[in-house]
Amino acid sequence: MDAEQATSRLLSEQFMNSCSNTTGNKLAFINFPYSSLIRLIPTLFPKDKLIIEILEGCEPTDELLQAVVIMSKKGYKLALDDFIPDSRWERFLPYIDFIKFDIQVFPLTEAKSFIHHHLNYKIKFLAEKVETYEEFQQAKKIGFDYFQGYFFSKPEMLQQRVIAPSELVTLQLCKEISTSELNYAAIEKLLASDVTLSYKLLKYVNASSLIIKTITSFKHALIYLGQDKLRLFISLMTVAHANQYKPQYLYVLSIQRARICEQLVTKGSFKAEPSEAFLMGMFSLLDALLDKPLPLLLTNLPLSDELKLALNDGKGELGNLLNAVKAYENADWEQVNRYCNVLNISEELFASQYAESVKWGDDFTIDS
Structure with missing residues (x-):
């Protein structure tokens, strides 16, 4: 050789x-x-x-x-x-x-x-x-x-498109997990109203390696998971459930974005909370999933002004982070370099966290 x-x-x-x-x-x-x-x-x-x-x-x-x-x-x-x-x-x-x-x-x-x-x-x-x-x-x-x-x-903008009942449940769940304190009773009621989400939640929780006993009810599942894991599981499932006629890659990409944004905020010097960054990544493709303008979908969600500014306009600290992730997805290395400098993140850290988020997204993808 x-x-x-x-x-x-x-x-x-x-x-x-x-x-x-x-x-x-x-x-x-x-x-x-x-x-x-x-x-x-x-x-x-x-x-x-x-x-x-x-x-x-x-x-x-x-x-x-x-x-x-x-x-x-x-x-x-x-x-x-x-x-x-x-x-x-x-x-x-x-x-x-x-x-x-x-x-x-x-x-x-x-x-x-x-x-x-x-x-x-x-x-x-x-x-x-x-x-x-x-x-x-x-x-x-x-x-x-x-x-x-x-x-x-991109969303497919259809005149007077009516959101299906299952999508309404999705939006309501998104609203619930966006609050600082979760309302377990409201979440339990919403999950119970949709048989597909109900089945997926119980199946996924029962399959968790952390589960010692079999979960037999929504209330049991919600209490066992706690706020952080519940917010994670619900956000994953609601995005995947948003519109099942959309390409699966949109769901996977949402999950990957959520993970890398959360991890970079955790390891960087950001003012925002990791949970905010996670929601930003998760909701960044909600318009494409539900075929509605993102500003309209975010109107009724109790998100911070900075988070809405990031999602709607790509501005602010979180907006720069989301722009960096999108640039990386499109192999626009010049923009990746620019945003990494703005955010004071090394390109090596960004690359390693992106690779980790892809693996994490694959591991968390929920079969229909």
């Missing part, structure tokens, strides 16, 4: 340790330049952790095809990134698992034709930069399997 390969192996091991925490139990799309592909550098990574992306700038040479065939036969999954159809790529397609189309660059009508002419392949198609509900529906209709874009974290 030459020095360059040894360095690559070391880097790969370091990266994959971080990657497994950052992506949880999901595969990561990782792009590699042409030179790395033909040298088979991706094979230094565990094949069950990544999907190898072939960048749009790569030339479809004989050397690249040879590398793709080898990696495919070794069991690696491969993707063509920002693909623009070209006859020179046809010989590669039997070895490709994913093709990603930037639908803002390559029209959906042309993507439809390509997809329909390649249905005999094992390829899954991913639509990138889906910006509107209409684009999502159209892409889904013409045969895309996966979707990526800011649309999924």
